[in-house]
Amino acid sequence: MVARMRERRRGGVSVEKRIETTRQMRRWFKAFPEVLLIDATHNTNESRYKLFSFMVNDVYGHGQYVHHSLMENESEECLTDAIRAFKSNNPSWQDVRVIVIDKDMGELSLLEKEFGDVKVILCHFHLKKYIRTEMAKGEYGGQSSFDKDQVEDAVDLMRQATLIKEYTKYLKYMYFLLDGVQLSESDKIPEAKQPFLKYFMRNWHTIKERWALYARSDVPHLGNHTNNRLETSWGHIKDILKPDMALDECVDTLMFLQAVAEMEYAKKTMDVGQMRYEEADNELQKLACEVSPHAYRLVEKQYWIQWIARPATTCGSFTLQ
Known part of the structure; x- marks a missing residue:
């Protein structure tokens, strides 16, 4: 279907005209640079290159792609090349204040190094996904070793905590669930014993400032706590880009979808409508x-x-x- 729509839309349009799509991506970033959402998509072409995508929020609260890089892997060298290509095409990159990423991305420190004074925060959607996936592993004692729903609820309470004091209270609740110890408000956090608790303390507690809400009170994230917009834009991008696609077909499809996004944005901009705000002073x-x-x-x-x-x-x- 995408191929038929692309042929009908593009016709005999020249390469120069199609490059206008990438210009629109630069316009979007220049207009909405404060929050940058980044994600990597696997299995998008037969060469097994990873698709590294950057997105911003437009004035309507919808995600718009502003950069794509096809990379061999997610090594520091490839990520650096992708980031510097983005920066060279977008002089206003210094206006970025917040970057939302998936924890799978290799070097958190690399983004802070390349973008300077930014706050890199972790996607809440992927936090829950990783916790569920990890708890399902047999190395933590199997399905009946502990109440996984209660542990997931404890992590969710920590995520929503607006004060470090609240976060610590719910962390102690997790210690009660997994290690069976009751900790008072004045007690220090002891060393974890249960295997999953050890995993959590090592992989998530040490970077709590990147995912707990209490550390985001002064961060201009504009309501972005997940990069899931990346995965839902155009539907799921992984459902459109297939592992058996040739590399040039993958690029061609990305450019076509970008042109469609531009048309939809232009339509929203030109639509005439009226909003009623009953409570407004x-x-x-x-x-x-x-x-x-x-x-x-x-x-x-x-x-x-x-x-x-x-x-x-x-x-x-x-x-x-």
Whole structure:
């Protein structure tokens, strides 16, 4: 189906015209550079090259690809080449503030080195996926050795903790579930004994600042806690790019899909519509006239939090907010 649509869409268009697709990718990044989502997709062509993709959030809250690199593997050398190719095509790369990645990606420190003063955070979707996959392994005692649902809930509570104190409380709860020890608020975290707890402390607790919400309070992530948008854009990209595709067909398909994404974005930009905001005060109504519904919802949430938290000042018989 993709091949038929591509032939109908492209026709006899020249290579120069098709290169316009990559220009649009640069425009998207220049417009929305603050949060960069990165993921690697395997089995996209017969040469077994990995597809290394960069995405941003557009003004409508949808993901848009801004760079693709086909690499032999995920070694530091290949990742460095891909990152530097992206930087050379996007001078505004210095505006990146947050990068969301999958823990499978090799060098976390490499991204911080190449992008300078950025915060690299881990995808919450993949955190849950890895925890479930790891718990299913026989080396941790099999299905009945511990309550996996309770352990997964404990990890989820740690992930959602907004204070380090809360995170530590739920970590101690995991110690109770797996090591059978009851730790008070003042007790220090002891050395883990149960095999899965050892795995968690070694692989996840040591990098808790990259996935726990308490460490993201001052991070401008714009609501991005997962790079799953990468996996759902155009459907699942791995369902479109097949392992038996020739390398040039893989590239050709990527360029076609990018052209489709550009057309869809242009259509959304030109559509005439109207939004009703029942709870909006005068300030929010003015804001709604200036920004997209997605941007409005992001600001509205923070606006009401700030308004509710504002202390009241009493003067005579008047109460001023």
